[in-house]
Amino acid sequence: MSAPKSGITSLAPWYVRDQRPLYSHITTATTSHKIITFAGQVGANEDGTFSPNQSEQVEQAYRNLSQCLDAAGATPNDILKLTYLVVNYDPNNRVHRKPTTEFLKGHLPATTLIPVPALASPEMLFEVEAIAAIPEAPLKKVDVVVVGAGLSGLQAALDVQKAGYSCVVLEARGRVGGKTWSRDIAGGKQDVGAAWINDTNQIRMYELCRKYGLKTVTQNTMGRIVMEDPADGSFHTFPYGGVPEKEGEKGGVANMVQVRDLFESLCHKIDVSDPVGSCKALGKDYDKMSMEEFVTSEGGGKIAHGTINIWCKAMLGLEAREVSCLFFLDYCKSGGGIMAMRSDRRDGGQYLRLVAGTQSFSLSIASSLSPNTILFNSPVRNIEETSEGVHVTSARGSFLARRVIVSVPTPVYHEISFSPPLSETKFKLSRGTVHGYTAKMIIAWKEPWWRRFGLCGLLQSAYGTFCVTRDTSVDSQGLYALTCFSEGDAGRAWSRLSKDERRAAGVDHIRRAFGPFVGGEDKVPEPIETIEQEWWKDTWSQGCPCPAMPPGLMTEVGSALREKHGSVHFVGTETAYEWKGYMEGAVRSGERGATEVIQALREEGKSSAAAKL
């Protein structure tokens, strides 16, 4: 269930000076490999700027090369040949060594180092170019191809196989799980993507827990929430489950509660099977306005605006001004309303976590599939309907299928070339649906220092680096951590910092927010480990947790969301009717896609049987 083994062989020549720990003298790939060449990658940041520091440029060049490898379905292990071009090369200070070692993780491609007087632009100090080779399997026939091994794709594949049809899953990454990804930290697992379920109205997830014996942890809600007041930026605390006891704006909390309750009541009037139609019955076009405009139109003050902005950020990675009010009403309705979705308690969106992390859901479903169902590092680039079936071309092989289930996020359809092209409505939907900026920084400490001061670990911050933090400790393993969400505009600004700067800014924010309530900023201990995940920079997600719609899009083309395209069906958490954006929604959408496909295959079977009579 790991990434495919590299087909690259390293050879050591007789009597040529020893190979160094960074490279081999000889590498080969067999003829069943296809060659991938990459333009020289420099240390250009995403905005085209360059760090004046050569080491940072080397690191950034490898990040850029990684993105290129990802796009081609390759990994550092697939590199045949590396060439470094180094400006101001100093044999006594080989700045490329450490980042290269970290990048290659023990793989030793044939390598050449070329000291150069300059590169294409004067600010460039390092360039690395690569040639890679990946195996490419011959065309195979299969009943169903599923694109993507996230929860929705895996569930669809499982249902299709259970119905007796052959099925492969083509996964762009070297792992299953999509946005369920549980990474190692401080001796345990933490989820850098989806993290919570509940055991009441998320029945698919709870069934999976029971079926696969996955242990849960109840979210800690004992203690007080730290709040940065949206009105005056002051920090104060209030008990979990209550409302703020202080306010930087007179009457602001009551005003916020009023707007919130109105939103909740509207929410419950939305029909998830027909949000646009049910909105009409409300007599107001909520798809014309953003969430910000909604709050303004309902007389919301600073605290109402700030609070609702935090919802949009924490739930979609977007600012309130960027989200259609109707989309957000429908989104919240899918999880039982805004109060349920925001809740960390029973029936709420953030009630239970998994000791092993939520990726174990994906790993468990994958373990129930037939052997070799999943092909890793196989991004799909072409889906072509032909007279013989649907021709699906991935980096490592092509398939001729009767039906295809695409589980990638709606805004990521542009990575695939469809023939015939997507319908105009589907195309508009894909281009118009947006991903917010969502990153998690998980900070681990030796002990849960916040609890000693009666804090539950929850922070709601209007202006800081993190808009929300939560206690995601696994006490049974002695793992104590806060999961910190960097979202929306603040996240986008934070994203442009270097990795070290991002960490420093994050830890600093925790100190400033929690410090006043634990005896001072210096009483917040030094973390023992941090990990971060910027989903927006992730090639195959391009955002998190869920694609969202700006004003107007839902009315115009929202009906195309679950529409099939010839023999191609679409799943993914954003296409769910219940718990959109959550794992529950992903699994349910996978079931829906499988049902569509199985029915279509059965009907085709009947008609071909009839044709034979």
Added chain:
Amino acid sequence: MSAPKSGITSLAPWYVRDQRPLYSHITTATTSHKIITFAGQVGANEDGTFSPNQSEQVEQAYRNLSQCLDAAGATPNDILKLTYLVVNYDPNNRVHRKPTTEFLKGHLPATTLIPVPALASPEMLFEVEAIAAIPEAPLKKVDVVVVGAGLSGLQAALDVQKAGYSCVVLEARGRVGGKTWSRDIAGGKQDVGAAWINDTNQIRMYELCRKYGLKTVTQNTMGRIVMEDPADGSFHTFPYGGVPEKEGEKGGVANMVQVRDLFESLCHKIDVSDPVGSCKALGKDYDKMSMEEFVTSEGGGKIAHGTINIWCKAMLGLEAREVSCLFFLDYCKSGGGIMAMRSDRRDGGQYLRLVAGTQSFSLSIASSLSPNTILFNSPVRNIEETSEGVHVTSARGSFLARRVIVSVPTPVYHEISFSPPLSETKFKLSRGTVHGYTAKMIIAWKEPWWRRFGLCGLLQSAYGTFCVTRDTSVDSQGLYALTCFSEGDAGRAWSRLSKDERRAAGVDHIRRAFGPFVGGEDKVPEPIETIEQEWWKDTWSQGCPCPAMPPGLMTEVGSALREKHGSVHFVGTETAYEWKGYMEGAVRSGERGATEVIQALREEGKSSAAAKL
């Protein structure tokens, strides 16, 4: 009928700064492609010199790379990766950009630019290296493989298919036609290769005209010829069809006529089916002497020498000293004698042209072949006789054939490795047969200014850049042009100039030659367009119009000219009995090759049927 589509795929990585108009970040080729690597190509001219101008070196480097691509059966579209090495790199003046754009024509390979302090030699200022990939089809079985889609190969393939045998044509270029190549100029077509036919003794060509409805233009012979006197270099004129009225050598014209008439009478005594044998009957070994020695031995003066040298140049691209007299006698006899071959009138070699250009002969025959008969950009590198048949390996695929017809020029056999090797006589013939230097520069003007002064556009020049020019206007299209032949020693010298210098030297020659007869050099208007074609530099022709033999070769190994090699047969205009070096000869040789092969296949069929009894 165009070059094969490139199998190279470009990919854009998510989140890496925009690709530039010159390159892609990622390119791949599938496993059915073979990889071709090229040494770094520098701006070395053909004689090993370098322009001091970096831009010119860049252009020359791309020309050299183009030759390499040609040799491998690849095109710029097949390039996966380019690396530029630039001396004195200036990011504010990227001299490689314009030539690169012109070379790539929109294809975007992965690319790296490396500023370097120097290259292998101090005069080198630019180097480009490439990795390409071209599709390679699996082995196919076929009755007949024809190598080359010029007129002889196409005619052979058509006859073979008509006889009911399967046949493919492997063509090294991206087009059909070989030395029939009609290029765009001034809104019409002009032939940079073979240009003329007649409708009386070139019956195959005239049949093709009628069969495919190709419109002809009669060569203009109204007016006077401009002549540069071989004796004193003076320019004078005389009426088309007459003899020079002035002479720089007393009695020189009469002397020339005497030698010419002797040559013509000898010519008519040659038996084209046995030139060496029929020569013996003449009592003199004309194969021992060059054409120059012949003229000297017959008491030819300066004008006789100069005139006959112009024949050798215009008809073979060779100086009279380089051509065997017997070869030239036989060559002229094949077209009805020297007078007929030199004539631009009825029954002559230069009587009719095609409005659409002579490539339309090739395109027309190709259109009569079964679909997908021709594989382009597929140079053949190996022809191996095995127990299973003849294994023909081309750049893009291999074939197992019962018979092979090679239509490439005799001196170009060295581009193919034969197994078993060619017989010693055939090998000597191929190595000994030579191609002259022949280039055409076609110069277009707004109007046919020469006609206003009673000139027919024909120039015969003993010493100038062009040895002959002809009016190749297509009046019905308002296209007015002189086709100017640069040949032999003068051509070889001209060839070493840069393209701009060649153009300037050519236009200057026209001004100097025609100027005195049109009211002054400044009365020759500025051309509106020029094109040139140096056949000697062309990878797959390596010369034009026809391979020729130096003294002695014909006697020694001339009998091997049409000799088959195992199951491999040879065609091409130089193997014709009639109109060698002309399109008529090419088509007739193709028919002869097809007849040989069809007969062989039928006999094999009979014997295999007999074996079954």
